Structure formats: structure tokens, C-alpha cells
Amino acid sequence: MSFPGQRYLGPRPNTLIIAVCVLVALPVVLTRPVWTDSAVVLGVYALLGLSVGISYGQAGILTMSQGAFAAIGGYAAAILTTRFGWPPYADLLVAMALPAALAYGVARLVTRLSPLATALATLALGSVIEILIRNADALTGGYIGLAGIPSVGAINTPAGYACLAWGMIVVTVFLYENLMCSAYGRALNVLRVDQARARADGIDVPALMSAGFAVSAAVAGAAGWLYAHYISFLSPESLDTHISISALLMAVIGGAGYILGPIVGTLLFDGLTRLMPAAELQGFFYGAALIIILLAARTGILGLLAGLARRLRRPDATPAPRAANLSPQESLP
Amino acid sequence: MSRGLTATGIEVAFGGVHALRGVDVAVEPGKVAGLIGRNGSGKTTLFNCITGFVRPTAGRTTVDGVDVTSLPPDRVVKHGIARTFQTPRVDPRATVLSAVLCGFYSRVGASFVGSLLGVPGAWREEQRLHRRAEPILERLGLAELRGREVGQLSMGLIRLVEVARCLASGARFVLLDEPAAGLTAAEQERLAEQVRAVAASGVGVLIVEHNIGLVRSLCDTATALETGRVLCAGTPEAVVRDERVMRSYLGAIGDLAATEAAA
Numbered sequence A: 001m002s003f004p005g006q007r008y009l010g011p012r013p014n015t016l017i018i019a020v021c022v023l024v025a026l027p028v029v030l031t032r033p034v035w036t037d038s039a040v041v042l043g044v045y046a047l048l049g050l051s052v053g054i055s056y057g058q059a060g061i062l063t064m065s066q067g068a069f070a071a072i073g074g075y076a077a078a079i080l081t082t083r084f085g086w087p088p089y090a091d092l093l094v095a096m097a098l099p100a101a102l103a104y105g106v107a108r109l110v111t112r113l114s115p116l117a118t119a120l121a122t123l124a125l126g127s128v129i130e131i132l133i134r135n136a137d138a139l140t141g142g143y144i145g146l147a148g149i150p151s152v153g154a155i156n157t158p159a160g161y162a163c164l165a166w167g168m169i170v171v172t173v174f175l176y177e178n179l180m181c182s183a184y185g186r187a188l189n190v191l192r193v194d195q196a197r198a199r200a201d202g203i204d205v206p207a208l209m210s211a212g213f214a215v216s217a218a219v220a221g222a223a224g225w226l227y228a229h230y231i232s233f234l235s236p237e238s239l240d241t242h243i244s245i246s247a248l249l250m251a252v253i254g255g256a257g258y259i260l261g262p263i264v265g266t267l268l269f270d271g272l273t274r275l276m277p278a279a280e281l282q283g284f285f286y287g288a289a290l291i292i293i294l295l296a297a298r299t300g301i302l303g304l305l306a307g308l309a310r311r312l313r314r315p316d317a318t319p320a321p322r323a324a325n326l327s328p329q330e331s332l333p
Numbered sequence B: 001m002s003r004g005l006t007a008t009g010i011e012v013a014f015g016g017v018h019a020l021r022g023v024d025v026a027v028e029p030g031k032v033a034g035l036i037g038r039n040g041s042g043k044t045t046l047f048n049c050i051t052g053f054v055r056p057t058a059g060r061t062t063v064d065g066v067d068v069t070s071l072p073p074d075r076v077v078k079h080g081i082a083r084t085f086q087t088p089r090v091d092p093r094a095t096v097l098s099a100v101l102c103g104f105y106s107r108v109g110a111s112f113v114g115s116l117l118g119v120p121g122a123w124r125e126e127q128r129l130h131r132r133a134e135p136i137l138e139r140l141g142l143a144e145l146r147g148r149e150v151g152q153l154s155m156g157l158i159r160l161v162e163v164a165r166c167l168a169s170g171a172r173f174v175l176l177d178e179p180a181a182g183l184t185a186a187e188q189e190r191l192a193e194q195v196r197a198v199a200a201s202g203v204g205v206l207i208v209e210h211n212i213g214l215v216r217s218l219c220d221t222a223t224a225l226e227t228g229r230v231l232c233a234g235t236p237e238a239v240v241r242d243e244r245v246m247r248s249y250l251g252a253i254g255d256l257a258a259t260e261a262a263a
């Protein structure tokens, strides 16, 4: 399976795959209004899933604040366009830069802690942001929220938004793949597996982890921007911790370590939950899916497929026989 | 201050355990310095100390006169010191090529944002890194294995990959912690040749090695440690013939015989 970084500047396979899939699928999807609307919403979720992939799958930060970063992006868009009359393209930069800056700062503070503590810190961060949004009435409209967010320039039909959303996904995958095929992408993989090894390579671990988290937050911010302009209304419930958790689940189920994993997870998972008869069953379904994945395929659906592909190609190859001996446990304080 | 890597008066304590008590070593550019000593004598701790993983309670480390004592590991690498680990620390799923490419990290000129955007400069640099990795892989006999996952190689080959990664950093001083352990005779010879070639190019090498024959044929100087102290230092010939060193190693063999007899 493609391992980021090993490829000699070859084509960007993940970008190619997603671009072809989008070009093939979109014309079909756009034939039905219901599908078109779903395509936009799924696009927002897929972007959030990608942001989890960058943070958790690559930088190793189990993040539960992506919904909050999206909310910041969404509110930045809403406030700048409705209150300050910014044109709805210019606000995208702010919608990405603001969460990125916040994520970088927070990560610099907390990534020195254990992975679990870092995860809890992101959860707390999300809650704090939610509370701030609820309480900053003058700016955010408090509990009531903000309405009348203008559409993005000429794009004012669901079809237009569907194209915009999936175009943004292709661009994001391209940038993500660029990063993973560079020294920084390899370095992220190293530090996720073994921080001492990373430091011996000369990697400034907190700085690079934080940079990865900032990129992830910027993608989440872009998702929030898209959401705000499409729905044209934003309240504190729109993009909350619930969204953060489902984005995390979808990324993990699809395969957070694989560039396209979160997209696969989003499509499959959301597709399935939409088939669920009752909304009450969804929570049960989420939990069951997560447990199955954690027990049967820790690397997600794409990881499972990659493992199968490897076994088909080399039927005799035992899967990583020495991995156990290589546990990076030489005691380093 | 003189050229070279020097550690003077290094003391390290872990709680009540004095792992190092005033150790001096020096590595000159272009020379191979050997570090020997029985298990637990403090060789790895000395490496950890020089490379910033462990803070000494006393003593200092300088590189070409620049003080690098207590710098964090990633900053030490920027001063031109790279190391391998006694127990290889590798991602078993990474390929040999990407493991070696990781070694270039401290020399990468492209920015994070440039790499993300895929600016031409970053693409060109990535190409350059791949080109530079080839001769390193070739010299260590790893070229055919470049696409293999590290986790599927023998321990000896994994050690060679670690050495290659270390060399890729372009360090002026490399610290190799028992790189020959688990290597076949042929692999050992290839490693020794490579270490000589690296030294000939002006790099100073500090190598932990238990194989006395290899120490003799490879090293220009040697230092023997015992329980955190320098037992003896000088030419490899003099050190391995030193009575205290022989007794120390024989003692180790005696211990071994005793434990085997007990078992």
C-alpha cells in the first residue's frame, strides 16, 4: 500500500483517486436534489474527517476539538460578512487562520503532556470555545445565533455548493499529500511512532506536532466556513463537540493514518446511518461500529484492505514478524 | 578550543545510581574512537548524555569548541552530532528508503508551508534527497532492499539501516551504539569499510563495540569504561592488552560462566 514519503515524487495517487471519483460521481449526484444536499453536508463532514486524519492519523494528536475549530471558522465567516460587510471569499482566510493560530498555541502548551492528557485538553478546548460562543452575545448572537449569512459570490445553488465542497476536498487532499510526501510528513510519521527517535533525527517535536495540529485546525475552519455560507445560519449547536466526536469516529473507522481513510469513513458511515430507521439507534450504531473497528481493524477499513492486498501479493509473507522485538522501549528518561 | 567532539568530566546519576562518574572522551575529525566496557558500564548513558537525552550533573560537551552541554537532542543534531540506538528505534512499517530519508531532516531547507503547498523548490529538494539517499543505500548494501519494510529485515540489516539514517544527517560526528551486534561476518566487514570511508571523509566516529578484533582493526583510539569510570584510554592495542581491561572483561566472562553454571 502507498506509504507516504516513500514515493519518488511520483504522481500523487490519493489526489488522483479522489479527483477521478469526484469527477465521475458529481454529475450523477447532481441529478437529484436530495443527493445534492447530502453531497454538501457530507463534504463538510469529509473535510472535518480529513482534519482529524492530519491531526490524529499523522501528528498523533487525538483531537476532540475539530467541531470547535469549525465553529470558529463558521463564526468568523458569519461575523465578517454580516457585521462588517466582508466579501464572502476574503473571510475564508480568516476562517482558516484563526483556528490555526489558536491550535498552534494550544498545542505548544499541551503536547508535552501524555497523549491522553493532550486528548483531554482538546476536549476541554472545544468546550471552552463553545461556552465563549454562547456568551459573546454581542458578536455571535449568543444562544440565538446568526442568520442571513450571504452565499459565496456566484455560488448560491446546492449544486454549486456541492461542487465547491468536493473541490475543496480535492485541494485539501492534494496539499495533505504534498505534506506527507515531504520531509515534514515523514517526520510526523516518525514522531507519532517514537518521539525519542524523532528527536535524534533533529526534529523539534513540539513545534512540528503543533504545526500539524494547526494545519488540521485550518482545514476544520474551512469546513465551518463552507457550512456557514451554505446553511446561512449558525448557532452554538451547529458545530459542537458532538460533531467533533463523530468526525473522529468516521476518520478512525475509515483509517485515520491513510490520507483517504476519513473520506471513506464519512461516506460509508453516514450512508449507513442515513439508512438507520430511528435516530435513537444512531448512538448505538456509532458505539458498535467503533468497538468493531477497535477490535477487528485498528487501522480502519483502508488498513484492513491494505493488509488483505499485501497478503494477496505475497501469500507467504508473515505480517511484520519482528515488530514485537522492535518495541521502542529502550529506557530514555 | 580544539577541533573535535570532547566530553569532559561527565557525571550522570539516576537517583542513587551513579551511571557516570567523571568520564572524559574525545573524538577527532576523521578518526574512529572506540568505546568498550562490560554491560552496565555506562557506554549508552554517555551517548545519551552527549546527544542531549540525559542531562549530566557535571561536566561539559563541546563540538569544535562550541558548548552543547544540556542542549535538547534536536539542537544537538544541528551542531553536527548524530547517533544510532543500541536497540534500533524504527517504525517497522516504514520502508528502508523512507527510514534513510528521515535522516536528512536536519538538513532540509524547504519550509513546512512550502512543502504543504508543493512549491517547486520543495519538489526539487525532495528529488535531491532521493538522489542523495542512493549512494548511502548502495554503500551499505541496502539498495536492493529500499522498498522493503524495515520490520521484515533481520536485526543486523536494521542496524545497517540505522547507520545509513545516521550518515544521511551529514553529521560531522557520529555515535554508533553497538552497530555490529547481530551482523553476519560479511555485514560486519561492509559496516567496518563504511565506517572507515566515513572517517576518511573527515567525520569523527565514536563506536561502542564488544568485538575486540573489530575494535583493533577499526579504531584509532579506544576508551574502556567500568562502572562509570574511564578504566584506560589510548591506542586500541594498548587498551585491549591493559591488565585492568582484561580483568574487567574476564570478570564479565566469569560472571557469565557463573550464571550459566547456576542455570
Ligand SMILES: Nc1ncnc2c1ncn2[C@@H]1O[C@H](COP(=O)(O)OP(=O)(O)OP(=O)(O)O)[C@@H](O)[C@H]1O
Binding pocket: A331, A332, A333, B014, B017, B018, B019, B037, B038, B039, B040, B041, B042, B043, B044, B045, B046, B086
Ligand atoms: N534511564 C535510566 N534510569 C536508571 N538507571 C539507568 C538508566 N539508564 C541507565 N541506567 C543505569 O546506568 C548504568 C549504565 O547503563 P548503560 O546502559 O549506560 O550501560 P552500557 O554500558 O550501555 O551497557 P550495555 O553494554 O548493556 O549496553 C546501568 O547500571 C543502568 O542500570
Ligand SMILES: [Mg+2]
Binding pocket: B043, B044, B045, B086, B177
Ligand atoms: Mg549500552
